Amino acid sequence: MATLTYLTTTHFEFGALETLPKELKRAGITKPLIATDAGLVAVGVVETVLAAIGSDFAPCVFDGTPGNPTEEAVKLALEQYTAEGCDGIVALGGGSSMDLGKAVALLAESGGPLAQYDPLQGGAKLIKRVAPLIAVPTTSGTGSEVSVGFVIILEDGRKMTFASPLFIPLAAICDPELTMGLPPMMTAATGMDAITHCIEAFLVAAPNPPADGVALDGLWRGWQYLPRAVKDGADRDARWQMMMCSTEGAMAFIKGLGAVHAMSHAAGRIRRLNPHHGTLNAVFLPAVLRFNQEVCEDKYVRLRQAMGLEPDADLADAIAGMNAEIGIPSGLAEMGIEESDIADMVKYAQMDLSARGNPRRASDEDFEAMIRESL
Amino acid sequence: MATLTYLTTTHFEFGALETLPKELKRAGITKPLIATDAGLVAVGVVETVLAAIGSDFAPCVFDGTPGNPTEEAVKLALEQYTAEGCDGIVALGGGSSMDLGKAVALLAESGGPLAQYDPLQGGAKLIKRVAPLIAVPTTSGTGSEVSVGFVIILEDGRKMTFASPLFIPLAAICDPELTMGLPPMMTAATGMDAITHCIEAFLVAAPNPPADGVALDGLWRGWQYLPRAVKDGADRDARWQMMMCSTEGAMAFIKGLGAVHAMSHAAGRIRRLNPHHGTLNAVFLPAVLRFNQEVCEDKYVRLRQAMGLEPDADLADAIAGMNAEIGIPSGLAEMGIEESDIADMVKYAQMDLSARGNPRRASDEDFEAMIRESL
Incomplete structure (x- = not known):
């Protein structure tokens, strides 16, 4: 298995999903919010991931990520994160779910609204902390699992890119098996x-x-x-x-x-x-x-x-x-x-x-x- | 200036040497040992670096690095490091000086002898800590400033490679100006x-x-x-x-x-x-x-x-x-x-x-x- 340590620790291989419990422990997460979408629930990928997480953790699932994720969806996920007492995020999906997960990680620790973090307005300096986040891509495209950025459609209609080294997931788990059904x-x-x-x-x-x-x-x-x-x-x-x-x-x-x-x-x-x-x-x-x-x-x-x-x-x-x-x-x-x-x-x-x-x-x-x- | 954050923060450009005081502060070093060789003293490079460090720090110089650095030289440098109460290292030179500096950083915090850290014998697990180290290359060859390794000729005659992510310098300052005289x-x-x-x-x-x-x-x-x-x-x-x-x-x-x-x-x-x-x-x-x-x-x-x-x-x-x-x-x-x-x-x-x-x-x-x- 290739373990790359350029931007973040990346476990990359068929079967890499098995590293998820170890990475949750390393990140100090006990109750992760799985940020994902309804399609991945329907095809059974979420079930596979929950099985890989095992019984040492108490995950809950937010499956309301839309394609081109919106600030409204981020708020819904954040509500669930707070209500259920989550202490970290597993962002599972394509770019939409991973980006939504990153936005929740930011708001959970540094507060809203999202627009204040606009990097074009110097917003990165307002970031205090982000919740621990592990990314598990299910498509081969966005690369959000190792990137410094995420993109959300704001309530005012702008599709805004946010960027900070803090948005790089603590670990990326790249298991091509998860893309076989695409x-x-x-x-x-x-x-x-x-x-x-x-x-x-x-x-x-x-x-x-x-x-x-x-x-x-x-x-x-x-x-x-x-x-x-x-x-x-x-x-x-x-x-x-x-x-x-x-x-x-x-x-x-x-x-x-x-x-x-x-x-x-x-x-x-x-x-x-x-x-x-x-x-x-x-x-x-x-x-x-x-x-x-x-x-x-x-x-x-x-x-x-x-x-x-x-x-x-x-x-x-x-x-x-x-x-x-x-x-x-x-x-x-x-x-x-x-x-x-x-x-x-x-x-x-x-x-x-x-x-x-x-x-x-x-x-x-x-x-x-x-x-x-x-x- | 290109700031690369793959393995470590790398400041790379003509004039990058000016970032050294900032990096010393970031590393928490107040009294660095400059690990270097007599040749770099003779051609004035050490003087240039001391001038760049400025008056906020209390550096001292070890200029006894031989080509193909030896365990004996590492011990001499470590003695000076300890005697002068240093709290970090600036490894300045080609691969020999940078590798010697890394060995001193290891022994200063985790103790000797060097041979116990042989990665072929599982020695990496004995590393407790390393002293903070900033690398400033003066040749274009070794790349030790961003690498996980260093090589020392041991007293028993082996030329041993040591490797650990902890040996990656906290910062690499790559200033091509320092190579102009090669x-x-x-x-x-x-x-x-x-x-x-x-x-x-x-x-x-x-x-x-x-x-x-x-x-x-x-x-x-x-x-x-x-x-x-x-x-x-x-x-x-x-x-x-x-x-x-x-x-x-x-x-x-x-x-x-x-x-x-x-x-x-x-x-x-x-x-x-x-x-x-x-x-x-x-x-x-x-x-x-x-x-x-x-x-x-x-x-x-x-x-x-x-x-x-x-x-x-x-x-x-x-x-x-x-x-x-x-x-x-x-x-x-x-x-x-x-x-x-x-x-x-x-x-x-x-x-x-x-x-x-x-x-x-x-x-x-x-x-x-x-x-x-x-x-």
């Missing part, structure tokens, strides 16, 4: 989320060569194995490699992210659609790669190498080709986004934390052009 | 040490893809910039890149190392020669790459890519070519190693911790063949 559509969409993390983090200008190396290694894996994982969900090697791509993507994005994520967050807040974050990333990625090309030619050489492409290959076309191969929607229109959504998307993309990481500054006009190109 | 020979030898770390760590079979990515990124930098740094020591970009290669090499070798290091440690204990560790690595590397080839073909593809070589290039020949270009000795014989040294080298290589990391198990006969090939 249907092809979700495998594709979450996999493109991971690939986008690797690419966008690598392109952030901040000098962090180790993170760059991790990003390229993740991309190398993801690009080879995503089509296999989509085609045959029982391909254990492909499931392992995709989970590693996801973890590496999030380790890398300690550097930041870019315009793809700025626009995905802006679109993710459209409640009538509740679009999938990974799918949005996949759809926006080609336009952003075209937009960034003029300032990133050196880095594109290394991206092509990691993807096994020819030296003169067009990166944006390669992504579009992958999207088509694995069944990602052809554009935003197919996802239900309309002309009338564009103005708000530009506004919220421009104020998103990730907009700052893009290697080429995007004006409102640039964002609008990239959104139209992605329709 | 002469070409030392630049070449230490640079090949760093390149060997990247290659050997990558080849260790243990699954740790993030470390693999870091290793390949370090190799990518080192392979391009080492000839430049050797040719023109004033090339600031090359100095920055080589220091990063060194740091990344050591981040990567948390996976372990291989037969090159097993043999270099075995040769490094020959006291009449006191051979340079990095030079030994450079000389052994081609033979080990030939020996490992049959079990590593997949990984060699990625090594060639990181080095910008043709897909059918011979890795061992490429290393030998680099050695020749930058003035590394053509073989062990040129370094003074003789036929009569071989039997002991085989014996000590076989019992070295690094022998366990090699992807292909080397018998005594294999070690002997590789040593003869490297003569």
Whole structure:
């Protein structure tokens, strides 16, 4: 079993779930709130995790996490956490459940409202403590189990990114077994989320060569194995490699992210659609790669190498080709986004934390052009 | 300035030395022992560091670190540490000074003798505490500033590797300015040490893809910039890149190392020669790459890519070519190693911790063949 100690202790292997009781003890948690969603209860994953936790602990389950988690859901989970006297969190699921769990961990120890912790307003300095949290991903995409961030749709409609080293889980338990049941559509969409993390983090200008190396290694894996994982969900090697791509993507994005994520967050807040974050990333990625090309030619050489492409290959076309191969929607229109959504998307993309990481500054006009190109 | 928080907080940039007082405060050190060598006193580096420390601290200097540091030297430094009432260490220099500093930090808090901490005998569990230590490298090779290990020649003649997460310095201050004065020979030898770390760590079979990515990124930098740094020591970009290669090499070798290091440690204990560790690595590397080839073909593809070589290039020949270009000795014989040294080298290589990391198990006969090939 690979035990990685870069950002946090990460137990990574088929069967890693068995380390959960040990990690609960190490974290001093006796009564964890399992922050998860109803889908994972329905398919039996929550039951599997409760069995792995065993009888030395007194867990309770919050299964009300929506896709694109909201401040309202965070408050409901926090109420349960407090009412049941929980002393820590097991965040179990995809990015939505893990991010909700992180928000509960923050509010439980440092108090609300969430908006005060906006990193763009210096909110990180208001964080006093966070409740102990262990993350158990059930998708290969978000990498939230090793990341410094989480994203919540606030009651005022903003989809806000929060970031602090304190939000890194005390332990990440990455067991590819938990992803074996993911249907092809979700495998594709979450996999493109991971690939986008690797690419966008690598392109952030901040000098962090180790993170760059991790990003390229993740991309190398993801690009080879995503089509296999989509085609045959029982391909254990492909499931392992995709989970590693996801973890590496999030380790890398300690550097930041870019315009793809700025626009995905802006679109993710459209409640009538509740679009999938990974799918949005996949759809926006080609336009952003075209937009960034003029300032990133050196880095594109290394991206092509990691993807096994020819030296003169067009990166944006390669992504579009992958999207088509694995069944990602052809554009935003197919996802239900309309002309009338564009103005708000530009506004919220421009104020998103990730907009700052893009290697080429995007004006409102640039964002609008990239959104139209992605329709 | 890049602040990396993978294994430890690393301040990495020209001018990073200015962060030393802040890091001393954070570590709670008021009276540091500067563990260094006479050469760095002579060229004024110690004076520069004392000036950077400023008047809020009461440092004292131990400048008796020999190349390939010995248990005797560790004891002398420990005596000074105790006599002067020091409460922490600034390990300043190449691998020798940093490793000596780590040994003093261990003995100061957990007591001697050193040999009891042999990781091959389960010695890590005897470590109670280590004194706070900040590392400031003045070469680009060892990477000890971010590594879990140190190597000391014991009084009984063994060159022993010690390893524990507790040996990771509390902070690494990587200021390429401190390497600007390194002469070409030392630049070449230490640079090949760093390149060997990247290659050997990558080849260790243990699954740790993030470390693999870091290793390949370090190799990518080192392979391009080492000839430049050797040719023109004033090339600031090359100095920055080589220091990063060194740091990344050591981040990567948390996976372990291989037969090159097993043999270099075995040769490094020959006291009449006191051979340079990095030079030994450079000389052994081609033979080990030939020996490992049959079990590593997949990984060699990625090594060639990181080095910008043709897909059918011979890795061992490429290393030998680099050695020749930058003035590394053509073989062990040129370094003074003789036929009569071989039997002991085989014996000590076989019992070295690094022998366990090699992807292909080397018998005594294999070690002997590789040593003869490297003569």
